Amino acid sequence: MLAAVLKAPHCLEIEDRDEPEDIPAGFVRVAMKSVGICGSDVHYYQEGRIADFVVRQPMVLGHESAGIINGVGPDVSLKVGQVVALEPGIPCGHCQYCRTGVYNLCPYVRFFATPPVDGALQQFLLHPAAFAFPADDLSPDEACLAEPLSVGVYAVRQAAIGLGHEVLVIGAGPVGLATAFAAESQGALVGLIDINPERLRVAHQAGFEAAFSSHEAKQFDVVFECTGTQAGIRGAQSRVRTGGTIALIGMGQSATMPLDSLDIIVRGIRVVGVFRYANTYPSALALIRRYHERLKIFQANRISLGELPHFLATEQYGHHIKTIVSLN
Template identity: 35%
Template sequence: MSTPHSTRAAVLYGPGDLRVEDRPLRPLGPDDVLVTVDAVGVCGSDMHYFANGSNGQNVLRQPTVLGHEASGVISAKGSCVELEIGTRVAVEPAVGCGTCETCRSGRYNLCPVGTCFGSPPTDGAFAEQIVAARRAVHPLPNTVPLEVGALVEPLAVAVWAVRRAGVEFGDRVLVTGAGPIGILVMQVARAAGATEVIVTDVNDARLAQALKLGASVVINTAGQELELAGVDRLLECSAHPAALWQGLKTLRPAGRAIVVGQAPPSVDGLPLAHLQRWEIELSTAFRSAHAFPTAIAMAADGRVDLAGVLTGRFPLDRAVEALRAPGNDPTQLKVVVRPGDSSA
């Protein structure tokens, strides 16, 4: 089945230089689907690319379409795809090459040669249409609104992080950072059985939303040390080393910490002797693997409130505003770009 040769998309040419223009679409293969995009979440990585032309160690090398948190409707499909045209889907942005040893082991999120929508130079989903592999799309039940389906990707990241942390029934959990990922991690940890989830940040508006969505306690750590003890699991979602160092000191002996937020290339000040003395485990989480089905199920039955994290909507022509909104407005959590909605 043929597809359009191009689509309208928001293309990043350099820091602050985002242009809405026609962008070529790759041909539809037998195992591909064409997705008409309904909504795309703005992630911190998109904001970094827009502001600086880089995100962590990845640098913008050529004009690239941003966006990797997408939902939409299948509008065409390859000959080997069993899904029906009209199926509502959430798009998993990084599914690995599928053939290397890492992918075959099940850890496709760590594929050394894989690509990810919106990670330069791979075009992303700030577009009216995208072509995706069948294995990258997950049908959405009718109980998940299509717009909210764009948040399944960050929810899958939260699910993966909580799995990596090994949160168990009765655990006391600390989440540092009350951005969208931190608030989703908090909700998933509660659903996983944590009896107390403490959330820290320096933004009172975000802390208030975390409390509304289920945090046991919220703490504004601006200018003060975190005075807690006996925490079982720490999930660091702020990407600030100081928050990690503070959080590590709250863990009980043999506790575990997972770095979820985008880590800088290197950091100083790791309290290694403290970790060794108390056998505290420090590990990381990167994207997600096999987490989309769980994320969709949690959103569908209400165990996680995705709508409570969604705070803003922008049409494709106002994608620049969408990329600036979370930084300019402290009340914004997750905003979405809606390519087909001129009234968003």
């Protein structure tokens, strides 16, 4: 079987590997069909690292994935032939975070395409059935969107979005759009801002109000910061209403955040950090069903596994809101 293996920065090879044969109890074998390319894959490709996560040995990329079950181990109720979306992070199940339901914070999590764990850009893989979510009514291209949408679902939960809340999303990339869909599904009134006209165009195409970043005075109940930039974080604080919530999602050059702590105190602002997600896949799949048409913006660019090295080498990533690699 073929796999997209990152050997070193700027060196991605399509490699022939052995297919997994023995399926352990509780596992399924999945013929992978669709894997979305994420900013983190591109980052590992270009830099060989993200913060303290360093690629030290060859690693398969990809974590936004869906496929079709083609084998099941003992004690599995899923069936051969089912479309499944794969949740990419397998937590330990025993630590205090796992036991209290915030398994996204598990220090022992094994997450696709986070060194040294191989990712989903391979034609077959074994996965715990408990982290494979059936989506028989969706195509694999749709089902793989459950990963980026999960980030939005979790962010909206952490920010306690409700009916009629006025929400601003800073940054109209894939994470910002996922957050906008999730917030709208909860009854919020959502607007996005960005400085990239192409992203604004796509946000409009997806049916959202989107505008060029500005120093407008309007304030919002909740502001989602999806850029990770200093300007974005400062903007989040100036655009949040007194008593409102800032949710920080975008991971940029962090270290010192330009938040004004006195302003946070006297205006009673709640600041929440959102890292990955937990228990979101059923909700993310429901979002895909609900916003079926509008989510087509994420499926406009498809490439084959063989085209991936050229795609990354020529930096075509930035030209599309999302690119989906077809396997098998």
